[in-house]
Amino acid sequence: MIEEGSVGIVETQYFTFAEPPNEMELECGRKLGPITLAYETYGELNEACDNTILVVHALSGDAHAAGYSSADEEKPSGWWDIMIGPGKGIDTNKYFVVCANIIGGCKGSTGPSSINPQTERPYGLAFPVVTIQDMVNTQKALLDHLGIDKLLCVIGGSMGGMQVLQWVCSYPEMVRLAIPIATTARLSAQAIAFDEVGRQAIMSDPDWMGGDYYGKTIPHRGLSIARMIGHITYLSDKSMHQKFARRLQDKIEYGYDFVTDFQVESYLRYKGDSFVKRFDANSYLYISKAMDYFDLGQQFGSLKQAFAETIAKFLVISFSSDWLFPSQQSKEIISALRYNNLDAIYTEIKTDYGHDAFLLEAGQITRLIGNFLEHGHRKA
Amino acid sequence: MIEEGSVGIVETQYFTFAEPPNEMELECGRKLGPITLAYETYGELNEACDNTILVVHALSGDAHAAGYSSADEEKPSGWWDIMIGPGKGIDTNKYFVVCANIIGGCKGSTGPSSINPQTERPYGLAFPVVTIQDMVNTQKALLDHLGIDKLLCVIGGSMGGMQVLQWVCSYPEMVRLAIPIATTARLSAQAIAFDEVGRQAIMSDPDWMGGDYYGKTIPHRGLSIARMIGHITYLSDKSMHQKFARRLQDKIEYGYDFVTDFQVESYLRYKGDSFVKRFDANSYLYISKAMDYFDLGQQFGSLKQAFAETIAKFLVISFSSDWLFPSQQSKEIISALRYNNLDAIYTEIKTDYGHDAFLLEAGQITRLIGNFLEHGHRKA
Numbered sequence: 001m002i003e004e005g006s007v008g009i010v011e012t013q014y015f016t017f018a019e020p021p022n023e024m025e026l027e028c029g030r031k032l033g034p035i036t037l038a039y040e041t042y043g044e045l046n047e048a049c050d051n052t053i054l055v056v057h058a059l060s061g062d063a064h065a066a067g068y069s070s071a072d073e074e075k076p077s078g079w080w081d082i083m084i085g086p087g088k089g090i091d092t093n094k095y096f097v098v099c100a101n102i103i104g105g106c107k108g109s110t111g112p113s114s115i116n117p118q119t120e121r122p123y124g125l126a127f128p129v130v131t132i133q134d135m136v137n138t139q140k141a142l143l144d145h146l147g148i149d150k151l152l153c154v155i156g157g158s159m160g161g162m163q164v165l166q167w168v169c170s171y172p173e174m175v176r177l178a179i180p181i182a183t184t185a186r187l188s189a190q191a192i193a194f195d196e197v198g199r200q201a202i203m204s205d206p207d208w209m210g211g212d213y214y215g216k217t218i219p220h221r222g223l224s225i226a227r228m229i230g231h232i233t234y235l236s237d238k239s240m241h242q243k244f245a246r247r248l249q250d251k252i253e254y255g256y257d258f259v260t261d262f263q264v265e266s267y268l269r270y271k272g273d274s275f276v277k278r279f280d281a282n283s284y285l286y287i288s289k290a291m292d293y294f295d296l297g298q299q300f301g302s303l304k305q306a307f308a309e310t311i312a313k314f315l316v317i318s319f320s321s322d323w324l325f326p327s328q329q330s331k332e333i334i335s336a337l338r339y340n341n342l343d344a345i346y347t348e349i350k351t352d353y354g355h356d357a358f359l360l361e362a363g364q365i366t367r368l369i370g371n372f373l374e375h376g377h378r379k380a
Numbered sequence: 381m382i383e384e385g386s387v388g389i390v391e392t393q394y395f396t397f398a399e400p401p402n403e404m405e406l407e408c409g410r411k412l413g414p415i416t417l418a419y420e421t422y423g424e425l426n427e428a429c430d431n432t433i434l435v436v437h438a439l440s441g442d443a444h445a446a447g448y449s450s451a452d453e454e455k456p457s458g459w460w461d462i463m464i465g466p467g468k469g470i471d472t473n474k475y476f477v478v479c480a481n482i483i484g485g486c487k488g489s490t491g492p493s494s495i496n497p498q499t500e501r502p503y504g505l506a507f508p509v510v511t512i513q514d515m516v517n518t519q520k521a522l523l524d525h526l527g528i529d530k531l532l533c534v535i536g537g538s539m540g541g542m543q544v545l546q547w548v549c550s551y552p553e554m555v556r557l558a559i560p561i562a563t564t565a566r567l568s569a570q571a572i573a574f575d576e577v578g579r580q581a582i583m584s585d586p587d588w589m590g591g592d593y594y595g596k597t598i599p600h601r602g603l604s605i606a607r608m609i610g611h612i613t614y615l616s617d618k619s620m621h622q623k624f625a626r627r628l629q630d631k632i633e634y635g636y637d638f639v640t641d642f643q644v645e646s647y648l649r650y651k652g653d654s655f656v657k658r659f660d661a662n663s664y665l666y667i668s669k670a671m672d673y674f675d676l677g678q679q680f681g682s683l684k685q686a687f688a689e690t691i692a693k694f695l696v697i698s699f700s701s702d703w704l705f706p707s708q709q710s711k712e713i714i715s716a717l718r719y720n721n722l723d724a725i726y727t728e729i730k731t732d733y734g735h736d737a738f739l740l741e742a743g744q745i746t747r748l749i750g751n752f753l754e755h756g757h758r759k760a
Contacts, residue, residue: 186626188617189621192642200648200649205601228577244569246566246567254408261672268573
């Protein structure tokens with residue numbers, strides 16, 4: 001039973017390019033090919049070819065942003081189904097939506113778990129370190145393949161927001177509207193530190209075996225720890241308090257042992273375990289590193305210079321309780337945009353959901369995004 | 381060469397009690413004995429026996445709070461030497477200072493790495509889960525042994541502050557002055573979550589072996605991860621930024637690999653590695669659990685009721701940038717104290733050092749503590 005407001009059942013598609021000897025040169029200087037991107041599209045490209053919205057995903061996302069991936073699913077499984085569909089914030093009756101799994105990922109796009117054609121075994125750590133710029137360059141190749149040379153909008157949250165920012169700096173003439181959400185032009189030392197502990201947890205798991213664990217035991221303990229750390233940083237202290245406070249799990253008194261006592265512990269263990277089933281540990285290393293490396297100011301000399309060629313209009317959204325990518329970092333982006341005389345709206349959403357609010361706060365941001373797309377669409 | 385203002389070379393002493401069949405009953409209901417506490421004293425007990433200050437330590441502390449432990453040391457090795465000594469905030473010319481390693485610890489007091497007399501092997505997880513109340517009860521036994529029935533002051537930061545609060549609730553008639561620093565009457569769900577991830581990191585290390593690793597390989601990877609997580613929470617985002625920003629470690633460009641890139645990564649790895657050399661992984665489990673369990677309001681019906689019998693004067697100190705034990709939690713303590721008509725001074729110190737400020741901000745709190753001790757000393 002397909003829900004109303006859903007894009008329905010969607011088949012993931014694949015585009016392969018950079019076939020040897022025409023490998024793509026990455027930011028690190030190494031060449032990679034062939035490269036496959038898994039992607040999905042929703043809605044129809046109009047005749048003027050000017051209604052495309054590129055949706056870019058965060059660390060654990062994938063190409064499946066909306067709808068169902070099979071008829072067996074009881075609910076839409078797309079990670080941003082609350083935002084994308086007929087009549088929704090990103091209205092598929094009006095817009096042609098493209099979402100691709102990032103390079104370095106593990107959901108159909110080429111990454112460390114893909115087969116290295118030179119060895120006919122998974123790359124593992126032989127996979128080159130990719131950057132946000134590399135993600136954007138591969139998305140550009142996909143759009144070329146689809147015959148799209150203008151983007152009505154690029155939109156994404158967290159690491160998706162980094163890709164939005166990279167898009168308007170790397171391909172400024174292509175983007176008319178940009179919506180970076182809960183993001184930053186560079187991670188803080190604290191955020192890098194959390195990423196590093198997650199990586200250390202993975203790499204110190206004996207099952208990781210230098211990244212060469214495919215077909216063997218996966219480093220589930222390390223990846224689970226990394227996810228638990230990440231998950232704490234995605235929630236606010238207040239939302240954790242509202243959700244769990246100090247309530248006990250299935251007991252009325254302390255257990256005086258090291259089995260789960262508190263609901264928040266049980267919740268974290270569940271989050272860690274379920275993530276391991278759907279995500280590749282090496283991809284976690286590569287993607288978190290790409291986020292750590294991202295630094296637009298360093299790339300272009302300064303953040304102000306980064307936007308020198310940009311023409312897009314911006315809607316920058318941050319969340320009041322996001323302590324991983326705090327509002328101050330969005331304000332720094334806004335300052336640099338306004339320095340360049342760019343049309344930029346900034347909205348801080350009051351919410352207790354923390355960093356993950358962009359996946360949860362549909363009510364508040366749906367209208368904001370819908371109006372901005374419509375407004376930009378009409379005027380441009 | 382002994383520094384001026386130091387208490388000099390101090391020998392750790394040991395007190396053993398609760399010898400079978402007179403074991404001590406713990407809060408969990410289990411009995412434990414014999415129990416040894418490692419402790420140190422500085423200064424002299426006066427004739428009136430009314431100048432004793434009990435210093436209680438945080439997670440990674442020990443009995444060695446001030447001075448040198450041997451003549452070989454170049455600098456004083458006591459963990460709070462900046463605060464304790466002749467002419468310092470806790471002036472050993474005036475006061476008799478006692479500091480004991482907590483039960484459950486690994487620095488001379490009975491804990492999971494101690495020999496279980498029933499098996500003649502280390503307890504490991506057979507050690508009972510101890511609580512803040514148990515820590516305080518064993519300190520009480522030590523003071524009885526030393527012939528001290530009144531405390532001029534109990535002072536400590538972080539988990540030390542929890543012991544201060546427990547002291548004035550459990551033995552209200554014994555304490556004249558109380559200085560809980562950077563602490564809380566109960567951990568938040570977020571703080572429990574960080575503790576739990578640390579424990580998971582230890583317990584998922586294959587070398588942990590259900591806690592039975594003594595004499596074998598220690599679970600250094602898990603303990604190191606736990607310490608790294610903890611360390612991030614002890615610092616503020618701002619102090620990390622000031623200390624590291626995004627500076628690279630021994631390189632001028634990104635390495636595009638998973639070796640250390642940023643200084644903050646290198647610093648964390650160092651902190652994790654050095655902690656493993658001096659701390660027992662099981663003690664980490666027990667002590668973090670004791671902190672999670674601490675909940676004065678739950679223990680006494682409400683936080684207001686907890687202080688119903690308390691007579692001590694309070695100096696409550698919090699740090700503006702402490703996000704692990706935020707100032708709001710100190711304000712809740714102050715409210716409950718004032719509800720009980722207790723004399724309570726509250727000071728929030730403006731600092732970027734975060735939770736660890738009590739070990740670092742000697743300048744600001746030395747005078748505050750010195751004056752409070754002197755004032756209470758004279759008036760009482």
